[in-house]
Amino acid sequence: MDEQGGTATILDAEPVPHATPLVTGAARDVGDDELNQQITDTLGELFRHAHDLGQGIAADFGLTVSDTKALIMLEAPMTMKDLGLRMGCDPSFVTSVADALEKRGLARREPSQRDRRSKNLVLTSEGVMMRDRLCAELSARAPWCTTLDTSERRCLLGLMRKMLRSRGRG
Secondary structure, three states: OOOOOOOOEEOOOOOOOOOOOOEEOOOOOOOHHHHHHHHHHHHHHHHHHHHHHHHHHHHHOOOOHHHHHHHHHOOOOEEHHHHHHHHOOOHHHHHHHHHHHHHOOOEEEEEOOOOOOOEEEEEOHHHHHHHHHHHHHHHHHOHHHHOOOHHHHHHHHHHHHHHHHOOOOO
């Protein structure tokens, strides 16, 4: 029962299988340690789900996860170095991704206009179509797209950005 004489409220309709549902109210107050553990467990499950989703979508299109990630990130021509920074990987790995995309006719290398020593990776028309199809598939299957309304997605994005801004503090 809660303070108004009702029952306790479960805030998570579909809890992580190995975690206790978050319950509030007089029946059960959750302490910070348990709340933090539930957040950690739930984030882990969400990361695994997103990883599996990414692998599935990539496989459906005959791509690797890295190739898919690069295609989605290539909104405009970008140097291989910048793409590596965005992907969070070593520049030498970007070379293999660029090779794979070129081999499939999805991208090409061009000299950078800013720095002729650098190469830009540019999507071909086939690459743009593939990128659009990948983005549409992700939007159709990603839990933040299929489960959350617009205001919830805005809130989620704001919370994620707030956490990212706090990196290195604490």
